Amino acid sequence: xxxxxxxxxxxxxxxxxxxxxxxxxxxxxxxxxxxxxxxxxxxxxxxxxxxxxxxxxxxxxxxxxxxxxxxxxxxxxxxxxxxxxxxxxxxxxxxxxxxxxxxxxxxxxxxxxxxxxxxxxxxxxxxxxxxxxxxxxxxxxxxxxxxxxxxxxxxxxxxxxxxxxxxxxxxxxxxxxxxxxxxxxxxxxxxxxxxxxxxxxxxxxxxxxxxxxxxxxxxxxxxxxxxxxxxxxxxxxxxx
Amino acid sequence: xxxxxxxxxxxxxxxxxxxxxxxxxxxxxxxxxxxxxxxxxxxxxxxxxxxxxxxxxxxxxxxxxxxxxxxxxxxxxxxxxxxxxxxxxxxxxxxxxxxxxxxxxxxxxxxxxxxxxxxxxxxxxxxxxxxxxxxxxxxxxxxxxxxxxxxxxxxxxxxxxxxxxxxxxxxxxxxxxxxxxxxxxxxxxxxxxxxxxxxxxxxxxxxxxxxxxxxxxxxxxxxxxxxxxxxxxxxxxxxx
DNA sequence: CGGCCCCTTGAGCTGGTTCAAGAGATGTGG
DNA sequence: CCACATCTCTTGAACCAGCTCAAGGGGCCG
Numbered sequence: 001x002x003x004x005x006x007x008x009x010x011x012x013x014x015x016x017x018x019x020x021x022x023x024x025x026x027x028x029x030x031x032x033x034x035x036x037x038x039x040x041x042x043x044x045x046x047x048x049x050x051x052x053x054x055x056x057x058x059x060x061x062x063x064x065x066x067x068x069x070x071x072x073x074x075x076x077x078x079x080x081x082x083x084x085x086x087x088x089x090x091x092x093x094x095x096x097x098x099x100x101x102x103x104x105x106x107x108x109x110x111x112x113x114x115x116x117x118x119x120x121x122x123x124x125x126x127x128x129x130x131x132x133x134x135x136x137x138x139x140x141x142x143x144x145x146x147x148x149x150x151x152x153x154x155x156x157x158x159x160x161x162x163x164x165x166x167x168x169x170x171x172x173x174x175x176x177x178x179x180x181x182x183x184x185x186x187x188x189x190x191x192x193x194x195x196x197x198x199x200x201x202x203x204x205x206x207x208x209x210x211x212x213x214x215x216x217x218x219x220x221x222x223x224x225x226x227x228x229x230x231x232x233x234x235x236x237x238x239x240x
Numbered sequence: 241x242x243x244x245x246x247x248x249x250x251x252x253x254x255x256x257x258x259x260x261x262x263x264x265x266x267x268x269x270x271x272x273x274x275x276x277x278x279x280x281x282x283x284x285x286x287x288x289x290x291x292x293x294x295x296x297x298x299x300x301x302x303x304x305x306x307x308x309x310x311x312x313x314x315x316x317x318x319x320x321x322x323x324x325x326x327x328x329x330x331x332x333x334x335x336x337x338x339x340x341x342x343x344x345x346x347x348x349x350x351x352x353x354x355x356x357x358x359x360x361x362x363x364x365x366x367x368x369x370x371x372x373x374x375x376x377x378x379x380x381x382x383x384x385x386x387x388x389x390x391x392x393x394x395x396x397x398x399x400x401x402x403x404x405x406x407x408x409x410x411x412x413x414x415x416x417x418x419x420x421x422x423x424x425x426x427x428x429x430x431x432x433x434x435x436x437x438x439x440x441x442x443x444x445x446x447x448x449x450x451x452x453x454x455x456x457x458x459x460x461x462x463x464x465x466x467x468x469x470x471x472x473x474x475x476x477x478x479x480x
Numbered sequence: 481c482g483g484c485c486c487c488t489t490g491a492g493c494t495g496g497t498t499c500a501a502g503a504g505a506t507g508t509g510g
Numbered sequence: 511c512c513a514c515a516t517c518t519c520t521t522g523a524a525c526c527a528g529c530t531c532a533a534g535g536g537g538c539c540g
Contacts (some may be wrong), residue, residue, distance in 0.1 A: 129327055131372075133327075135372065140309045179518075195521090236496090
């Protein structure tokens with residue numbers, strides 16, 4: 001897996017072979033960061049565009065009282081952050097959750113790429129819009145789902161996304177997220193996340209332990225979650 | 241106010257006079273819709289781009305159990321929906337909340353505009369990114385703020401956004417949102433929204449009644465909300 | 481004038497939090 | 511390679527923010 005990001009664009013057939021080649025050539029060698037390392041912080045000025053090639057990261061925001069809200073999980077093939085090149089300041093931070101390999105495209109080079117290649121603009125825009133759908137899905141979860149549904153929904157989403165990029169087995173996947181991290185993403189306390197996971201385990205639906213997610217009853221999990229994957233926009237039009 | 245959308249872009253100095261003229265010329269005469277009218281529904285295929293010129297609308301999603309989650313409020317100058325031209329299907333619906341004047345740019349014309357005018361692409365992308373920041377702020381609210389903070393935060397945001405487009409006085413603004421609508425946006429029951437508004441009124445901080453928002457103690461409201469307007473990205477670079 | 485929303489308030493309930501404590505895992509330095 | 515420190519997971523008990531259910535009043539529109 002040389003470049004998970006381009007694989008993703010290609011996998012969705014949303015970038016031409018030509019554009020993919022140009023984009024890939026623009027990616028400098030990846031750097032490896034340890035877990036819990038901030039790639040960029042709220043308030044920072046424009047920097048390079050990050051592409052997560054391996055490992056996990058997240059967007060998050062710290063509140064005044066020290067609590068953290070995780071806004072999105074970034075897995076191989078996700079990017080962070082387009083914003084930089086258009087807005088003048090980050091309104092949230094991005095950090096690794098595990099050891100992660102990250103490719104960083106300098107902003108100047110990125111701008112040149114976008115000016116020269118409308119196909120790449122389109123591809124990036126598409127990714128952006130899909131990410132936005134994921135944000136909306138999270139709002140729905142936090143506003144209208146109870147804890148067990150919320151946990152189930154996140155597990156469905158992460159599982160599908162992992163399967164899409166080929167890092168999930170039939171019913172198992174490595175998911176190196178602690179219950180604290182899950183709580184910060186779901187707006188729940190880690191204690192309650194623990195109880196909910198225990199309940200799902202007892203029910204024989206899924207299990208998360210030792211960093212491995214095992215879904216033994218996918219239909220029931222999706223039912224509890226009220227999961228509909230339309231927001232992940234997997235079927236789409238070929239780039240114009 | 242001929243075209244609130246272009247006024248907004250101009251107000252933020254993010255579009256050239258030339259691009260503004262071209263964009264304005266592309267807007268067909270506005271249509272007026274009654275309140276509670278769906279402009280587009282989840283699952284719909286690409287249609288025209290909507291620009292809200294007058295009145296209020298919202299993005300929302302209905303769940304299986306009939307509950308509704310409002311994802312974003314659209315006021316004059318906001319657009320809905322770029323998604324259409326890139327994704328193949330809406331993952332949420334958009335409806336008017338009040339009588340609203342809406343301009344609809346046909347998609348073919350929009351695509352031509354975007355192809356011919358990189359400046360307009362940039363401007364749209366910027367708006368898109370700002371909207372995304374607003375989504376993230378909502379996630380933070382729902383995940384980490386209690387009801388009174390959440391209500392206060394939404395009021396701060398709406399007030400600032402209204403002031404930015406010139407439809408708010410010094411400490412008053414028309415805000416034609418029912419407590420039911422607010423509840424659907426905030427993930428609270430209308431009953432509880434009522435109690436929280438009552439509390440804020442008793443505290444002498446703000447009042448919402450008869451469709452009019454009056455903020456008598458802005459600093460205290462912002463303090464309760466933990467409000468920081470950085471995510472609205474008002475200071476920004478002039479379009480390249 | 482009548483019907484339908486919307487707002488308001490009360491009373492009791494409950495899902496999720498808080499606080500606490502111990503056991504298991506993981507990593508680090510000597 | 512072991513010892514110790516730190517982080518994570520787990521479970522229990524009490525509490526409380528926000529929900530549910532219910533009922534009455536007010537305003538707007540047909």
